[in-house]
Amino acid sequence: MSRLRSEVTRGIAESVPVLLAVIAYGLVLGAQATQKGLRFLEVPLMTGSNYAGGSEFAAVGLWASPPPLLLIVGVTFLINSRHLLMGAVLTPFIQHLPRWKALVVLFFMSDESWALSYADTLKRAQAGARLPFSLGFYIGCAGTIYLGWLGSTTLGAAVGPLLGDVEAYGFDMAFPAVFLVIVAGMWKGPAAARPWLVSLVVAALTHLLVPGAWFVVAGTAAGLAAAFWSAKPR
Known part of the structure; x- marks a missing residue:
């Protein structure tokens, strides 16, 4: 206890x-x-x-x-x-x-x-x-x-x-x-921050161009895709 x-x-x-x-x-x-x-x-x-x-x-x-x-x-x-x-x-x-x-x-x-x-x-x-x-x-x-x-x-x-x-x-x-x-x-360094940056840019552009809350989904999906691509073995 x-x-x-x-x-x-x-x-x-x-x-x-x-x-x-x-x-x-x-x-x-x-x-x-x-x-x-x-x-x-x-x-x-x-x-x-x-x-x-x-x-x-x-x-x-x-x-x-x-x-x-x-x-x-x-x-x-x-x-x-x-x-x-x-x-x-x-x-x-x-x-x-x-x-x-x-x-x-x-x-x-x-x-x-x-x-x-x-x-x-x-x-x-x-x-x-x-x-x-x-x-x-x-x-x-x-x-x-x-x-x-x-x-x-x-x-x-x-x-x-x-x-x-x-x-x-x-x-x-x-x-x-x-x-x-x-x-x-x-924060773990610039390389690990790339998915964050991609998510931010995509979410911001979607917010400006698409009405509603679709920027949340777009930013999340873009960040996940960027993280997956970064983790792929070269």
Whole structure:
């Protein structure tokens, strides 16, 4: 039990720097949601059950009266499709867990908790750990980030009508800033970054030329193709 407690504490400590940014853009999302017409309780219901910031920002941006539900569902699926790849990367390290525990782990997986736990898992694997994935560490970082996200979006929903245009305060920059930090933490040199660059260019061009959220699929597919080509034996 003491070992589990220490790992949970370590996970909480590792997540604190990321949590500050999560809280910032969680406040933005909650405020924007109520300003778009969502009821107060609908905001934590959405952010706690869907739990995917990118798709939630997209859904709020598309929200109208009446809401285009099919479009929102389609865009949510496209943006959240990256979690299929993230889950596939993590699955080999959690296959020793009972199925229900593995499903709980995957539910609480976000971009931030995935990056933190995956980096920690790789470090433990290189150090020769028999089970590289630390469930306690994951509970600490994923639980902290989830509660921070749920709490900040709820608080944003409560104070949103009083704040006006929250983007004027610059909080919206916290969302891309977190992804830049995640990418920087996974940097392994220019050669390994080629798929990232290909994905970025294709996603940007698709966003400019094709309406909707197809830039997510195009960027993902292009990055995967570039990674596959780079890994092919010459």
